[in-house]
Amino acid sequence: MKLKNKVISDWKKQLRSYSALSLFANVLIALAYGLSLAFGMGLVYMSPFYIVLVMGGVASLGALGRFIKQQKEDEEDVQ
Numbered sequence: 001m002k003l004k005n006k007v008i009s010d011w012k013k014q015l016r017s018y019s020a021l022s023l024f025a026n027v028l029i030a031l032a033y034g035l036s037l038a039f040g041m042g043l044v045y046m047s048p049f050y051i052v053l054v055m056g057g058v059a060s061l062g063a064l065g066r067f068i069k070q071q072k073e074d075e076e077d078v079q
Helices: 011-015 018-038 048-065 073-078
Strands: none
Touching: 018 048
């Protein structure tokens, strides 16, 4: 059995969803924290506990966003 990976047809709409935005936010938080560690500032000014707490909160909001209706009323009628 072969499985083919395909891009979903409405990928632009998916990028505007809450879950995709929270994923991008988590990537940016991790990147900022990693760069601060690389420059030697992370250990002095930021606690890893709070970084993990913020990333967990953002990820939880993104997971919650998967269950929130994110379409306009007129778009529902078309589909």
